[in-house]
Amino acid sequence: MNVDRRGFVVAVVATLGAVVQDSLAGSGPAGKVADPASAGRPLGPTSAADIDAAYQAIEKQLKCSCGCGLDIYTCRTTDFNCTYSPGLHAHVVALAQEGKTAQQIIDAFVAQYGQQVLMAPPRRGFNLVGYLFPSVLVLVAAGFLLVTLRRWTRVAAAEAVAAGPAVTGHVDASSAELERLRRELERLPS
Amino acid sequence: MTLLGHLSLWLALFVGLWGAITGFAGGLQGRADLQQSARHAVFAMFAALALATICLEVAIFRHDFNVQYVAAYTSRNLPTFYLWSALYAGQKGSLLFWATVLSLFATLAQVLTSGRHRAYLPFVAAVTCTVATFFVLVMVFAANPFERLAYTPVDGSGMNPQLQNPGMVFHPPMLYLGYISITIPFAFAIAALLSKKLDVDWLVAIRKWTLVSWLFLAIGLLIGMWWAYVELGWGGYWAWDPVENVALLPWLVMTAFLHSVMVQEKRGMLKKWNLALVLGAWLLSIFGTFLTRSGVIASVHSFTQSPVGYFFLGFLLLAAGSTIVLYVIRLPLLEAEATLESMVSREASFLFNNLLFIGLAFSVLWGTLYPILSEWLQGTKVTVGPPFFNLVNIPLGLALLALTGIGPLIAWRRASIPNLQRQFAVPAVTGLFVLLILLVAGMREIGPLIAIGLGGFVTATVFQEFGRGARARHRQYGEPLVLAVLRLVARNRRRYGGYIVHMGMVLLFVAFAGMAFKTETQATLRPGESATLRSPYGQVYTFTHLGISQYDALNRRVTAALVDVSRDGKPVGRLKTEKRQHVDALGRNTFEASTEVGIRSGLREDLYVVLGGLVNGTEQAVYRFTINPLVWWVWFGGFVLVGGGLIVLWPGGGSPAVRRTQAGYAVKLESKQ
Numbered sequence A: 001m002n003v004d005r006r007g008f009v010v011a012v013v014a015t016l017g018a019v020v021q022d023s024l025a026g027s028g029p030a031g032k033v034a035d036p037a038s039a040g041r042p043l044g045p046t047s048a049a050d051i052d053a054a055y056q057a058i059e060k061q062l063k064c065s066c067g068c069g070l071d072i073y074t075c076r077t078t079d080f081n082c083t084y085s086p087g088l089h090a091h092v093v094a095l096a097q098e099g100k101t102a103q104q105i106i107d108a109f110v111a112q113y114g115q116q117v118l119m120a121p122p123r124r125g126f127n128l129v130g131y132l133f134p135s136v137l138v139l140v141a142a143g144f145l146l147v148t149l150r151r152w153t154r155v156a157a158a159e160a161v162a163a164g165p166a167v168t169g170h171v172d173a174s175s176a177e178l179e180r181l182r183r184e185l186e187r188l189p190s
Numbered sequence B: 001m002t003l004l005g006h007l008s009l010w011l012a013l014f015v016g017l018w019g020a021i022t023g024f025a026g027g028l029q030g031r032a033d034l035q036q037s038a039r040h041a042v043f044a045m046f047a048a049l050a051l052a053t054i055c056l057e058v059a060i061f062r063h064d065f066n067v068q069y070v071a072a073y074t075s076r077n078l079p080t081f082y083l084w085s086a087l088y089a090g091q092k093g094s095l096l097f098w099a100t101v102l103s104l105f106a107t108l109a110q111v112l113t114s115g116r117h118r119a120y121l122p123f124v125a126a127v128t129c130t131v132a133t134f135f136v137l138v139m140v141f142a143a144n145p146f147e148r149l150a151y152t153p154v155d156g157s158g159m160n161p162q163l164q165n166p167g168m169v170f171h172p173p174m175l176y177l178g179y180i181s182i183t184i185p186f187a188f189a190i191a192a193l194l195s196k197k198l199d200v201d202w203l204v205a206i207r208k209w210t211l212v213s214w215l216f217l218a219i220g221l222l223i224g225m226w227w228a229y230v231e232l233g234w235g236g237y238w239a240w241d242p243v244e245n246v247a248l249l250p251w252l253v254m255t256a257f258l259h260s261v262m263v264q265e266k267r268g269m270l271k272k273w274n275l276a277l278v279l280g281a282w283l284l285s286i287f288g289t290f291l292t293r294s295g296v297i298a299s300v301h302s303f304t305q306s307p308v309g310y311f312f313l314g315f316l317l318l319a320a321g322s323t324i325v326l327y328v329i330r331l332p333l334l335e336a337e338a339t340l341e342s343m344v345s346r347e348a349s350f351l352f353n354n355l356l357f358i359g360l361a362f363s364v365l366w367g368t369l370y371p372i373l374s375e376w377l378q379g380t381k382v383t384v385g386p387p388f389f390n391l392v393n394i395p396l397g398l399a400l401l402a403l404t405g406i407g408p409l410i411a412w413r414r415a416s417i418p419n420l421q422r423q424f425a426v427p428a429v430t431g432l433f434v435l436l437i438l439l440v441a442g443m444r445e446i447g448p449l450i451a452i453g454l455g456g457f458v459t460a461t462v463f464q465e466f467g468r469g470a471r472a473r474h475r476q477y478g479e480p481l482v483l484a485v486l487r488l489v490a491r492n493r494r495r496y497g498g499y500i501v502h503m504g505m506v507l508l509f510v511a512f513a514g515m516a517f518k519t520e521t522q523a524t525l526r527p528g529e530s531a532t533l534r535s536p537y538g539q540v541y542t543f544t545h546l547g548i549s550q551y552d553a554l555n556r557r558v559t560a561a562l563v564d565v566s567r568d569g570k571p572v573g574r575l576k577t578e579k580r581q582h583v584d585a586l587g588r589n590t591f592e593a594s595t596e597v598g599i600r601s602g603l604r605e606d607l608y609v610v611l612g613g614l615v616n617g618t619e620q621a622v623y624r625f626t627i628n629p630l631v632w633w634v635w636f637g638g639f640v641l642v643g644g645g646l647i648v649l650w651p652g653g654g655s656p657a658v659r660r661t662q663a664g665y666a667v668k669l670e671s672k673q
Helices: A005-023 A053-059 A072-076 A085-097 A102-113 A126-163 A175-187 B002-029 B032-061 B068-073 B080-088 B091-112 B115-141 B166-181 B183-195 B201-232 B242-267 B271-294 B308-334 B346-378 B386-409 B417-440 B446-477 B481-491 B493-517 B631-649 B656-672
Strands: B519-525 B530-534 B540-553 B556-567 B570-582 B594-596 B598-601 B605-614 B621-629
Touching: A053 A072, A053 A085, A053 A102, A072 A085, A085 A102, A126 B346, A126 B386, B002 B032, B002 B091, B002 B115, B002 B183, B032 B068, B032 B080, B032 B091, B032 B115, B068 B091, B080 B091, B080 B166, B091 B115, B091 B166, B091 B183, B115 B183, B115 B201, B115 B308, B166 B183, B166 B201, B166 B242, B166 B271, B183 B201, B183 B271, B183 B308, B201 B242, B201 B271, B201 B631, B242 B271, B242 B346, B271 B308, B271 B346, B346 B386, B386 B417, B386 B446, B386 B493, B417 B446, B446 B481, B446 B493, B481 B493, B493 B621, B493 B631, B519 B530, B519 B540, B530 B621, B540 B605, B540 B621, B556 B605, B556 B621, B570 B598, B570 B605, B594 B605, B605 B631
Parallel strands: none
Antiparallel strands: B519 B621, B530 B540, B540 B556, B556 B570, B570 B594, B598 B605, B605 B621
16 A cells, blocks of 8 residues: 555644544543453443432432342443343432432332342331341340349348358458459459 | 263262261271271272262363363363362262362361371261262262263363453352361261260361361352452442352351351350251252252352252252251250350350351341242342342341450450459440541441441451450560560460451451442443542543554463553553453354453552443443452452461460360369260
8 A cells, every 4th residue: 555755744643643542531532442342331421320429318218129238320331241230220310300209219119129139128017026036035035134133132132141141250350341352353363 | 981981970979878877887886997997988989989080170271172071171272270170160079079178178188187086087988988078979970070972072062261360260169168178077966966975076077177168168258259350340249149149158157157157156055056057058068059059049150050959959958857857856965064144255255246147147148049939929030130239238237246356355254344444445445446547538438437436446346356465465564566566466366366367357348348438430431531430539530542453372362451540630650451262272252252451459449441342443442440448358358368378277286275265264164074
């Protein structure tokens, strides 16, 4: 192929321009990578809806249906190969743009996918028992433990009285000295 | 080699059965020949299972893809490091690993147990042989790691990229070692029940084993958290996944035991409780194994659903049934030898500590099983994710943290009011001072406020205990304070090692609290473009996308994105995050492209950068930028916790006072008999 001097100069300038353009801060289209297929699923640019805190708050309450166990927001910003979470995110955005409130969006998801779409069961009805049961059980057990300990200490006290004083001899010390002795004893490693 | 491996499994099965029968019979009848035979069976079983493991490793390293397990979990170009971990990357291999390690522990228990506790050993041999034989049985009849394919693939499927991480090489074996080693204390507990020798002897025999088990579980959990953080890319380290939860359960129960056993050793109380904790911890470990391997609960960690689950369910029910029956029969022999003298005593605080540990374990178990329960009782499938667990467990965890500080401040037997005032003054003031500083600094989140405030209280407790002990040595022996601290720890490793563990827990709780202030954003950037993110401390980080490079490395094609980071305009460094497309030896893709996170870890916060992907195959990249406060302290807290555990575990030590107390209790027991 014959290239005249003018054509050569234009080509060189265009090439340099392209290189410079690519390396400048956000000033032009980014170059293609050699092997796009090995970089995972191609993505679209981040939209305002993708980083909207209100949408994120809703999505954090809803489970992704891909089986990852994560909420929609975490899944779509973690497993970028997931084909479910982008669609679910788009659904949230679409419902919001229809003018639905956060609760209405969540209700719409529950109506469509069932209660298991929620990251945690709603705090009402039987599920409220589910939330409270462990804490109530611990409190009841604590109460039972207190009563048992009280009974034990009473038994111990009664046994100590029945056994009589451990030391029968007179201790020649003032109450202040005895208190000091007790403090010193308590300081010893147990 | 696979034939030899398969034959070894059969040999292990028969030898294990023999060991179980002769162990129980020899122990119950007092026949020395049977007892000796059971002991030899334990050794022989270990030899057979070790041989089977070697055979599988040889098949893996020789790329014998005719073996289904080798073809399913490895490939020719899998790095050697991960060929080792392929042994436990799949269901069948991990069962073999489990059985082999259990037989190793069983052998060590036979060899290392002192002559004083020899009476338990036939039963220990029987129990360990029974459990190991069950695992071999599962392999032989449902999950044979040496199963051959009808054809030989040119290359294997390769290992899941998320398992190709150093964390995954160490996390499963550590957790398994923890799970498996619980079998030894359990075996001694059963031996004590069967032999009716239920004094402190069996507790002394298992002391090291319980610590080993607790330590391995702790290390396994911590490495698992680290792996989740650096590999999974969601920016956290604990997701309350069912499999994570069931690994936590035995650790919680063992921690409760490590506290309550001190009450039995010192006062002869809580015999029934301690025994129940050891038995419960083992049953929970088997329950966890069942849950992981049955697919009964959906989890990202689960092995695929297989008939193995039914084996484990059957074994679990059988083991639980027989254990409970034996326990109930022996209850009359487990009466306490002393009673509680005061509600305000170390013993009482340990009881409440145990209540919270078990309450927490129950709460985790409850949340894990709640989806099944809900489906049974109300016919509704529900998801129980982090919001549920955080709501239910955080208050219990904080109460436990408070008791971590309160317990050591209360004297044994009875604490007086002046003693309480003297002990609590400095820690309480420190905790309140920390709380005040946080409030003045503008923190208003109630959970982190309480966690960090309590952290201050417990830290002061620990330092006070060290300070008093060191000053006492300094006064008594004239030792410099640093030497006094070192000798203090060396002379009473259990007590001061325990305090170091408490310090590790404080660091962990404070670090967990830090995650409440996590901030993140997502951005699509061309080379040269930047995104900014404000840290919880008010500084502004700027992330500038420098460009994309692609290259081949080992068994993958890498797409690497480079990000320049500055804080308030000052350069901080560069981070690299990758997409990895793993390939086999023929260059074929083996899995979907995975993500490698770029992390810059600091004392205050971690910068966590994830390359989501590229826009239309160009250098325009989609990123997620996250600032995770205090994550470094999770790992440091983990090191402190493990370090404290190692100090407790280290042989020797023990102050004369402690030895006297325990010796006194032993004499008291002997005089009663």
